Amino acid sequence: MEYENDDTWRRSSSPKTEIRCHKIPKMSTTTAVIVLGLAVLSCLLGYCVLSETLPYESKTLRLVIIFFRHGARTPVISYKSDPFKNYQWPDGLGSLTNTGKLQMYELGKKYRSYYANFIPEEYFDKDVYIRSSDASRCMMSAYTFLAGLYPPSERQMWHPEIPWQPIPVHSLPKHLDNLVAATKTCNLHKAMYNELLAEANADPKYAELFDYLSKHTNQSMRSVLEVDFLYSTLASQQEARLKLPEWTKNVFPHKMRDPFMLSLALLSYNETIQKFHTGPILGEIKQQLLENVNNTNVDRSLYIYSGHDVNVVSLWRALGFHELLEPEYGSSIVIELHQEVEQENFFIRLFYRNNTKVEVPMELKLPYCDDPCTYNRFVQHLDTLIPQDWEAECQNTSH
Numbered sequence: 107m108e109y110e111n112d113d114t115w116r117r118s119s120s121p122k123t124e125i126r127c128h129k130i131p132k133m134s135t136t137t138a139v140i141v142l143g144l145a146v147l148s149c150l151l152g153y154c155v156l157s158e159t160l161p162y163e164s165k166t167l168r169l170v171i172i173f174f175r176h177g178a179r180t181p182v183i184s185y186k187s188d189p190f191k192n193y194q195w196p197d198g199l200g201s202l203t204n205t206g207k208l209q210m211y212e213l214g215k216k217y218r219s220y221y222a223n224f225i226p227e228e229y230f231d232k233d234v235y236i237r238s239s240d241a242s243r244c245m246m247s248a249y250t251f252l253a254g255l256y257p258p259s260e261r262q263m264w265h266p267e268i269p270w271q272p273i274p275v276h277s278l279p280k281h282l283d284n285l286v287a288a289t290k291t292c293n294l295h296k297a298m299y300n301e302l303l304a305e306a307n308a309d310p311k312y313a314e315l316f317d318y319l320s321k322h323t324n325q326s327m328r329s330v331l332e333v334d335f336l337y338s339t340l341a342s343q344q345e346a347r348l349k350l351p352e353w354t355k356n357v358f359p360h361k362m363r364d365p366f367m368l369s370l371a372l373l374s375y376n377e378t379i380q381k382f383h384t385g386p387i388l389g390e391i392k393q394q395l396l397e398n399v400n401n402t403n404v405d406r407s408l409y410i411y412s413g414h415d416v417n418v419v420s421l422w423r424a425l426g427f428h429e430l431l432e433p434e435y436g437s438s439i440v441i442e443l444h445q446e447v448e449q450e451n452f453f454i455r456l457f458y459r460n461n462t463k464v465e466v467p468m469e470l471k472l473p474y475c476d477d478p479c480t481y482n483r484f485v486q487h488l489d490t491l492i493p494q495d496w497e498a499e500c501q502n503t504s505h
């Protein structure tokens with residue numbers, strides 16, 4: 107499974123689903139002139155609508171937590187009958203591609219414009235804390251994201267030819283990370299996951315697909331997890347413009363997509379298993395919110411996490427969404443803490459940005475909460491999923 111497999115976290119879909127909000131529609135010159143005139147006028151009146159990514163206006167925003175998936179990568183593994191088994195990927199398997207670097211850089215720039223009124227222009231150590239999965243592609247995604255988010259100001263330029271500044275990214279080694287990649291061993295999680303996986307694999311609706319895939323890949327494809335790996339590999343090869351074998355046309359991506367998404371979801375399928383897989387990061391998020399509400403750490407107003415597709419799915423599920431999800435490269439979940447002006451009331455807003463092209467993220471409505479969701483109600487939900495003692499509850503004390 108994933109843990110053994112240098113975290114085979116996947117890819118996702120093609121640019122065809124690309125969305126652009128606020129795209130300026132094609133129009134005649136006259137209309138264009140009028141629209142431009144109105145735009146200039148509204149700028150004068152203080153409502154500038156010319157930029158693509160509009161700065162987010164909020165008088166109540168206090169804290170932002172962003173969790174994203176890394177950018178485009180090469181395949182992580184191959185399969186028996188893979189015609190591209192010996193394909194020489196320039197940077198090796200599972201590595202962030204140049205496209206991926208650019209995606210993350212642009213995502214960083216998007217967040218820079220979006221939060222222009224909130225995130226200070228100059229990087230300052232106390233304002234922000236960044237954590238990443240230890241996987242190279244996630245670390246590199248975090249660095250390129252930060253290059254877009256915090257270009258050095260004039261004062262911060264330290265070399266005339268390098269418009270970039272070093273910004274720390276923290277990570278725990280894979281075997282100790284129960285926060286971002288959630289790869290640290292948890293015995294009870296493993297046992298539950300195996301049960302859920304066996305159940306999913308026994309679902310008769312997949313039998314035909316499993317037969318077909320086993321036959322054509324010339325290897326066992328009797329598990330949604332195996333389908334998950336294969337889906338991910340085919341997707342990366344397709345992105346690299348390699349011509350997939352004919353047999354894939356009958357099943358990829360459509361028929362394989364559901365078992366693929368189910369496989370991602372199994373690690374955090376129900377509330378018990380979420381406690382082990384997502385509980386630790388929820389505990390950290392709760393602490394970040396609390397410290398801000400408490401005024402014990404008001405400087406730090408931005409937290410950034412760089413992880414894998416399964417981690418985005420786990421956070422999504424733990425936050426209360428049950429819909430299966432295929433997180434694209436650079437997709438992100440954002441948790442915002444707000445405070446009513448001159449009042450004690452704190453509330454939470456949640457957003458999902460499907461990919462790095464989205465201009466305005468989609469607001470999510472929490473199923474267990476009124477709108478707006480009060481801080482107290484949100485934390486109450488987190489509390490049901492935060493273990494008191496992760497190690498002990500995982501039954502990790504084997505010696």
Ligand SMILES: *[C@@H]1O[C@H](CO)[C@@H](O)[C@H](O)[C@H]1NC(C)=O
Pocket residue numbers: 186187324
């Ligand atoms: C399938 O695997 C067998 C044994 O590993 C091998 O002999 C055969 O050539 C393979 N067929 C294909 C199409 O790869």
Ligand SMILES: *[C@@H]1O[C@H](CO)[C@@H](O)[C@H](O)[C@H]1NC(C)=O
Pocket residue numbers: 298299301302376377378379
């Ligand atoms: C979640 O799934 C595991 C494994 O099947 C099971 O042991 C546990 O009771 C389930 N929890 C809930 C809340 O359904």
Ligand SMILES: *[C@@H]1O[C@H](CO)[C@@H](O)[C@H](O)[C@H]1NC(C)=O
Pocket residue numbers: 396397400402
């Ligand atoms: C936040 O405030 C509460 C109530 O005043 C207190 O119990 C808690 O210890 C504080 N937490 C931190 C991190 O200071």
Ligand SMILES: *[C@@H]1O[C@H](CO)[C@@H](O)[C@H](O)[C@H]1NC(C)=O
Pocket residue numbers: 123125430431432458460468
């Ligand atoms: C973005 O993702 C959400 C969650 O999967 C989905 O409901 C929505 O339709 C997606 N939007 C687009 C434009 O793909």
